[in-house]
Amino acid sequence: MTDVVTGAFSYTGQAIARLLVAEGGDVWSLSRRQESLPDLPLRVEPLQFADESLLVQSLRGARTLYNTYWIRFPHGGVGFEEAVQNSRTLFRAAGRAGIRRVVHLSVTNASLGSPLPYFRGKAEVEEILAESGLPYAIVRPTLVFGPEDILVNNIAWILRRFPIFLVPGDGRYLLQPVSVEDVARIAVHAAREPGNLTVDAAGPDTLSFEALVRLVAAATGSRARLVHTPPGLALALVTLAGRLLRDVVLTREELDGLRASLLVSRHEPSGADRFGDWVAQNAGSLGTAYVSELARNWREPCTAPRSRST
Numbered sequence: 483m484t485d486v487v488t489g490a491f492s493y494t495g496q497a498i499a500r501l502l503v504a505e506g507g508d509v510w511s512l513s514r515r516q517e518s519l520p521d522l523p524l525r526v527e528p529l530q531f532a533d534e535s536l537l538v539q540s541l542r543g544a545r546t547l548y549n550t551y552w553i554r555f556p557h558g559g560v561g562f563e564e565a566v567q568n569s570r571t572l573f574r575a576a577g578r579a580g581i582r583r584v585v586h587l588s589v590t591n592a593s594l595g596s597p598l599p600y601f602r603g604k605a606e607v608e609e610i611l612a613e614s615g616l617p618y619a620i621v622r623p624t625l626v627f628g629p630e631d632i633l634v635n636n637i638a639w640i641l642r643r644f645p646i647f648l649v650p651g652d653g654r655y656l657l658q659p660v661s662v663e664d665v666a667r668i669a670v671h672a673a674r675e676p677g678n679l680t681v682d683a684a685g686p687d688t689l690s691f692e693a694l695v696r697l698v699a700a701a702t703g704s705r706a707r708l709v710h711t712p713p714g715l716a717l718a719l720v721t722l723a724g725r726l727l728r729d730v731v732l733t734r735e736e737l738d739g740l741r742a743s744l745l746v747s748r749h750e751p752s753g754a755d756r757f758g759d760w761v762a763q764n765a766g767s768l769g770t771a772y773v774s775e776l777a778r779n780w781r782e783p784c785t786a787p788r789s790r791s792t
């Protein structure tokens with residue numbers, strides 16, 4: 483039986499693909515990337531939304547579609563509305579291709595009433611999937627940590643390099659990090675459950691943003707002083723740093739989402755891996771290099787459409 487994963491060279495998608503392959507599964511990936519991973523044998527099909535019939539062709543014959551596709555923020559003329567429409571196209575193609583179940587990665591506290599377009603767009607996609615007629619499981623992660631992580635890595639990078647770390651506001655807003663491996667396990671488990679379902683993917687520990695930063699600082703040996711600043715000032719300085727790094731480090735909306743404690747589940751934790759253990763185990767490498775969201779997801783060759791592999 484074949485499963486399809488969007489983003490098998492990416493973060494969560496790669497963890498899902500690795501788990502399925504380790505179980506002996508046949509996995510295809512839909513991706514913009516032309517990479518190949520020597521230890522992850524995959525058939526790769528283009529992830530492009532302009533040609534729905536090509537998507538149908540790429541999905542035909544597969545059983546489950548694991549969908550991780552989304553954009554972190556609007557950029558280069560592409561916004562959340564387009565990401566919602568692209569998701570609609572993907573689900574329609576999945577239905578036409580005879581996919582038997584869609585496991586869709588959303589986010590905790592996605593809501594149609596959210597003032598934050600990321601969380602509202604996620605809820606719109608959930609609704610589109612629920613109304614598509616396809617059997618589905620929606621997996622809603624909190625903050626995902628793991629080897630390809632961006633946010634925690636870059637917090638560590640700042641802590642390693644600068645004498646002060648700006649904590650926006652009081653720093654008491656909460657996070658409930660979940661490991662990328664736990665997210666993959668929850669997604670694969672959800673694929674095999676009967677009926678439509680929506681589950682959070684959240685780790686066992688809930689901690690404040692400041693506590694998370696302190697934990698990373700202690701593990702990496704940082705002596706940076708944590709300084710509380712008004713959120714607007716912190717954002718202005720982070721935006722300036724982003725310009726120097728040619729990246730978007732954190733958007734206003736992401737900061738608002740963090741400060742509203744949206745990356746926390748209201749249910750029993752479904753993940754087992756502890757954030758503190760992971761940070762301690764990876765302290766030597768965490769934050770030694772800055773990881774750019776724009777370089778990873780927005781610059782060539784990522785954005786170049788590819789022709790279909792044969």
Ligand SMILES: NC(=O)c1ccc[n+]([C@@H]2O[C@H](COP(=O)([O-])OP(=O)(O)OC[C@H]3O[C@@H](n4cnc5c(N)ncnc54)[C@H](OP(=O)(O)O)[C@@H]3O)[C@@H](O)[C@H]2O)c1
Pocket residue numbers: 488489490491492493494495512513514515529549550551552553554587588589590622623624625626627779780784
């Ligand atoms: N990471 C987190 O902490 C977190 C937290 C909560 C929810 N989530 C959700 O979980 C899912 C997976 O997250 P992730 O961090 O693993 O995402 P990711 O690896 O950055 O990207 C996932 C997928 O989206 C595609 N993609 C990303 N940026 C794109 C862009 N600018 N244009 C076109 N396609 C783009 C990637 O395509 P390619 O394979 O072609 O690169 C990949 O298929 C997403 O839906 C995300 O919203 C993530």
